Structure formats: C-alpha cells, structure tokens
Amino acid sequence: MDGVNYLAGLGAVAKNHKGETVVVAVSTFKSLGDVELSEAKAVLWGIQAAAKAGAASVILESDSKGVIELINNKRSTLTETFWVIFDILEAKKIFQNFKAQHVPRMCNFLAHDLAKLALKKSDPYIWLDEFPEDVLFLFS
Numbered sequence: 001m002d003g004v005n006y007l008a009g010l011g012a013v014a015k016n017h018k019g020e021t022v023v024v025a026v027s028t029f030k031s032l033g034d035v036e037l038s039e040a041k042a043v044l045w046g047i048q049a050a051a052k053a054g055a056a057s058v059i060l061e062s063d064s065k066g067v068i069e070l071i072n073n074k075r076s077t078l079t080e081t082f083w084v085i086f087d088i089l090e091a092k093k094i095f096q097n098f099k100a101q102h103v104p105r106m107c108n109f110l111a112h113d114l115a116k117l118a119l120k121k122s123d124p125y126i127w128l129d130e131f132p133e134d135v136l137f138l139f140s
Helices: 035-052 065-071 081-094 109-118 133-139
Strands: 007-015 021-030 057-062 097-102 125-128
Touching: 007 035, 007 109, 021 035, 021 109, 035 057, 035 065, 035 081, 035 109, 035 125, 057 065, 065 081, 065 097, 109 133
Parallel strands: 057 097
Antiparallel strands: 007 021, 021 125
C-alpha cells in the first residue's frame, strides 16, 4: 500500500499443472487501506489474467482467509468487498474447474512482491510466458 498516493498494488501469479509460472500480472487501484478489499481485487485480477492466458482449470490460492471464505460462501459481507466477490463469482464461471483455497502467507510471497512492484509501474501489465528482468528477479 502507498498511503501517500492512496494506491494498493495488486500482484498475481498463475502456474501450469507442472508448477511452472506462465502468467504474471500487476496493477494498482485507489485504496483507502481496506486490506480485504485489496486482497479481493488481487484475486479478481489473477482470475482475469488466468482467463487471458486461456486457463481451463484454476486452483486459486490466497493468504486472505476472509476472501477465500467469501468466495466459498462460508461468510458474507455488506462492505464494498461484496461487489468484488460478486465479480469473482461471475468470472470463475468461464473455467471448467475452479477451486479457492487458503494458503499461509509464506506460500504467497511472490504475489506480495509483485504487488510491491506494481506500485512502481504506471500501468497494469499481464505477462504471458516471458517476463521482464524486474519480475524474473523476484523469482530468485
């Protein structure tokens, strides 16, 4: 989060069935600091990137337990996050298989590093198969 410019960075990674990274996506949005909303927007951005890559099946992993519970209808909300979750539920319909699961933050470090990188970019980017050096550096 960039509290000065009121921006949140979004980072998403998609891997194939072999565990190879095939899509990396970064973007930003205006934010007043709502972490759950930021996590939900990152999930939606990741789903959109996976769709752009032509994925048929998705196993979504997020370290935001609250967002995963919302996607899996284990919890509800009346906040702005509701509308992002609604968009996620609609977007997931294009996949043949879709599963959302919670993972520990240490398993999701690349997405968080990409979110930080997003704050340095002026535009949203989705890279398919070939990645710029500043992204490749995060893989190491």
